[in-house]
Each structure stands twice: as structure tokens, then as C-alpha cells.
Amino acid sequence: MCGRPLRDDSAQLALLDAMVFFAAALLVSGMMFSQRAADGRDESAPVGLNDPIELLGALMRASVGRQMELPTDPRVELTGYEEFSEVLAFELDELRSGTLVVVFTEFNEVLCDALLAACTPALEPHLVAFGEDGSLDEPLVGIPRPPDIASIAYAGSMTLPGRSGAEYVVVLVLDPALPPERGGV
């Protein structure tokens, strides 16, 4: 191997260059993979899932669909033909005047069932209502409960006129559903 000593430096240099090229190739392909992964994490509303404004509008205009008696003072009988928006406005008026939310449990359950039936299983619906002049930290009602502020959510709102002349902001929040073992529906 009489040629080896003459070629050693240049050979090592060539090998080093090749290794640098290989490392650069790995870096470039790694950047391509991470770019694709970032493109895949689309943070806009999932395509094809419910539009919260449209869903809220359709539900508020729908009939309650069940006869019930609200133990308010005086008692109110619902025939089932009333729109959700009418009864919810009445409930919000009553809650503002000091009536306990437990009085409207049956109605809230029907509204919750309607929300769950209309909403895709991939999303967990929360309906919250605020007095227009009240604090946004303290909803008058949350059906089935106020949403977790920290989670990614899609929301739509509408203004609901109350019978007392007050106006309420009703917000439908659609949370990505939690698996049942983590407390999801």
C-alpha cells in the first residue's frame, strides 16, 4: 500500500465532505417532514364540522318538543310548541330576577339533549348566556356547564331579546370532545 500515505489527507477530506453532505441531506429531509407536520396541524375550524352560528340559529328557532311545567311563580306550562329562544329568554329574565336555575332543570336538559343530538360526536357543545350589561366571567347559565376557557374551541353567538326589555348574549361553544376517561361526554 505504497499509495496510501500520499492519498490519506485528501481521502479523509473527501470522506469528511461526504459526511457533511449526508448531514445536510438529513437536515433538509427533516425540515421537509417538520414542514408537512406543521401543515397537518390546521388550527382553523375542522372542515365539515358544525358551524356554531348556523347550529345555534337553527336550534333557537326550533320547537322545544316536549310538554312540561316550570315551577316558577306563577307556574308556567309549556306545550312543546314554543321556540327554544322564547323559553330561554324567559329563563334568563327569571334568573336575573333571582329565580334559582334548578327551576329550569327540565328545560335545560331538553336543550342539552337537542344540542348533543345536533352536534357531531367530535365536538362537545356548551351553551352559555350572559346579560348584555353583565360580566363575561359570570354566565347566567351554562348548559350542560360553562366551557373550559383553556381548550381550543369554536364559538358563535347571537343576541336574544328578553321579555323584560333586557338583552342577552347567547354563545354556543364547540369544544373538541374529550375521551370519556377524561371526563368527556
Next chain:
Amino acid sequence: MDDSAVGGFFEDLTVLMFVLVGVVVIVLSGVWSAAEAEEDRDAVELGVLAHDLLGCLLIEIAHPETMGYIPTTGHIQGLDLVGIVEVALHDSQFCVSVVERHPEQVWLCGATVGCPEAAANTGFASGFVNAVRPDGMISAVEVMVLVW
């Protein structure tokens, strides 16, 4: 010269291996990225198409130009869904389903053109309208469109 040629060949082989593997890594990741991008573009196009078709259906069902108009469930069941959708659709295939979500879960009508088993990519869109039931109650109705 012979010895140095043999030694040089084996030294160059290592270099060649690094270079070739580097090139293969770049080419493969490039091909994979291009294929994924193509698939994403198809999915986005199908999603837009599904939204357009949903828009056509909702206009036919709910006549948004007429304030306060609420269709009946009978009107929805009598619609020619295939005729409405095929006007806006060229060579894609689709499935339309209309379901009452409240007060009851009732399948109202639907139509399918094509074979969904062969679909590689799909686009989906859904929207809500109100409809008057035969008993006079106002229902919330979901219109779903799947395109492939």
C-alpha cells in the same frame, strides 16, 4: 499505482455511499412531501366542492331570499336531490343525507350517486335549516353532503 488505485477505490466507496444515501434521502423525502401536498390539495378542493353543493341544497330547501320562510319536512322529502346536486357537479360522485335532529332523530331523505368504497379522498359539509313537521312543531334539520 495499482496499490494506490485499490486503496483509493475503497476509500472512494465510503464517500460514494454517504453521497448516494444522502441523495436518496433527499429524493425520497421530496417525493413523499409532493405526494402529501397533492393529497391535501385534493382534500381541500373536495371540501370546497362539498360546501358549494351544500349551498345549492340549502338555497333550494330554505329559500333564504324569502324572509321568515320555513319549509315543511314534506317539501324537503319531495325534493329531487340528485337533480339539484348534479347541476353543480361534473364528474365527482356524492352522497346527500337529510336528517331531523330535533325534536326527534328522523332520517328524512337522501341520495347517492357513485360507489363510496372506491373513494380515496372525500370532502364533507353539513348545514342546518328549520322545517315545519306535520304536527306543526318546528324541527332542526341537518343537511349533510359527502363528495369523493
